[in-house]
Amino acid sequence: MRWWCSSQSVAWSWTWQPYVGVWLFVVAIAVAYVRHVRRVDPEIPAWRSSLFGAGVLVLWGALDWPLGPLGASYLASVHVLQFLLIALVAPPLLLAGLPRATFVALVEEHPAVFRWIEHLTQPLTAFFLFNVVMTLSHWPSVVDVLMASQLGSFALDMVWLVSGMIFWWPIVAPLPERRKFSFMPKIGYLGLNGLLIRPPSMIMLYAKFPMYASYELAPPIPGTSAIDDQQLAGVVMKVGSAWIMMVGIAVLFYLWYRESVRGEK
16 A cells, blocks of 8 residues: 555665555455454365455555555556556455355344445445545545545555445345346446446546646656656556456356356256
């Protein structure tokens, strides 16, 4: 998370101090997962553990060097790439890596918490919340205010991660069961998100002046400008999110086909 990376760390002189928090964060998630799995489902399939591990590695890659310092105050395009990794790639891997017993335990041991999660992850609610967060968290005034402090950067990363978990919950999590939200509605849910044109990406693509003070003042890469980087950020946001949704749809088709084959036997 960028709140562990000082702005000076972007000057290509790598030191280990700014990244200790990232490493501790990753280790804490891994240790908590291992302890939890031993308690609720010691015989969890290896593929689930592998998916959760992949999600942790994606978070690590998004928050550690070099993406962490580059996205903190140097390149808007890397900032958007971090968003895609934290909010759209890591959450489905983390959720898919949890055993079903995790969700059952949540229902039985923390029913009040589960009721809140059930409301927040209603497909329409999750769709709306995620897209509002995606828009507001890339709005120039919001980014410039939050990126100016470690606490603000921390809040931004956490909002991305939580909104991504809410967004992917109706697709990946086995509970609560929503029979009406079956294969085709899920395809539409992801497909609409892939096609949706959001204001920040359009502003990034067509603005004639840099929209983020945080990146306008950063020394540009030779041969480029802040506007070039900003336009690249718009492309990364639009194309990157569309491709992630396409991968999600492909996985759903595979699961649907596998279930169909099993049903015919």
